Amino acid sequence: MDAFKADQRPIxxxxxxxxxxxxxxxxxxxxxxxxxLGADIIFNWDHFYPLSGEPDGLHFESWTILAAWAEQTNRIEIGPLVNCNTYRNPNLQADMARTIDHISDGRFIFGTGSGWFERDYDEYGYEFGTVGSRLDALAADLPTIRDRWTKLNPAPTRDIPILIGGGGEKKTLRLVAEHADIWHSFGDVETMTRKLGILEQHAAEVGRDVSEIELSNELRGRDEKTADELLEVGVRLFTIGVTGPTYDIDTVRRWIAWRDAHNG
Structure with a gap:
């Protein structure tokens, strides 16, 4: 836990x-x-149907949006929160990520996870499998993705940051320890504290310095007091979700003000 609490990264x-x-x-x-407004990253999600509201409402695909954002923006980082590993061949994922990395001049974050929304799989003809089989696929594919990045011509502009989402203690946190630059989670302070201890154990087992991993958590339904508590346990990347039809930009302004007050 001390490694996370001592993290000097900006919020x-x-x-x-x-x-x-x-x-x-x-x-x-x-x-x-x-x-x-000065946000650090814009994310979307990798689904084919809405996750709330009208189930058959308007919806767009993740990676094509990310490529458009890469061309549209100049400073902000971009990425999926998160890519669904089992929709696409791992070598293709690596090539797509490398291409958007170049379009954006090195602002792409490869956020990935094992997938969970069954309708996506059923409607688009992918095998849903089980939680375990999807995590096993992610474990098998991450080394392939990282290896493909060493073979592509041109190479990525930088070591593309890997963000892994999820909180499973046996498999997901092991993958975070092995591969992630950022761990994205949803837990409260008590849950985070417990899981960070487990993450440290996994990191020690794979010979990784756990302080290399940036901690990410979400702000949905939370206030500044709770955000401050998450900050105390080491979280440095905070995400706020906004959704159509009218994107709540006032909430984005509120949390940018909170970030800036802490960063000085």
């Missing part, structure tokens, strides 16, 4: 722009405003 704010219930023009505008 960063990511805005997850849900690609649902809005025309693309509104999504593009939300991305532009987030960059103009």
């Amino acid at each position: 960063r704010l990511g805005v997850q722009i849900a690609p649902q219930h809005a025309p693309y023009a509104a999504i593009r505008e939300a991305a532009a405003i987030s960059e103009d």
Whole structure:
């Protein structure tokens, strides 16, 4: 825990722009405003249908949006929160990530996870499997993705940061310890404290310095007091989700002000 508490990284704010219930023009505008306001990262998600509201409402695909954002923006980092590993061949994922890395001049974050939304799989013809089989696939594919990055021509512009989402203690946190630059989780302070101890154990087992991993958590339904408590246990990247049809930019402003007050 001390390694996380002593983390001197600046606090960063990511805005997850849900690609649902809005025309693309509104999504593009939300991305532009987030960059103009000074957010650090814009994320979307890798699903094919809305996760809330009307199940068959407006919805757009993740990776094509990310490529558009890479061309549209100039400063802000971009990435999926998170990519679904089992939708695509791992070598293809690596090549897509490398390409968006170049389009964005080195601002892409490869956020990934094992997938969970069964409708995506059923409607698009992917095998859903089990939680365990999907995590096993992620474990098998991450080394392939990282290896492909060493073979592509041109190579990525930088070591593309890997963000892994999820909180499973046996498999997911082991993958975080082995591969992640950022761990994204949803737990409260008590849960985070316990899981960070487990993550440290996994890191020690694989010979990794756990202080290399940036901790990320979400702000949905939380206030500044809770965010301050998460900050105390080592969280440095905070994400706030906004969704269509009207993206809540006032909430983005609120959390940017909180970030700036802490960063000085």
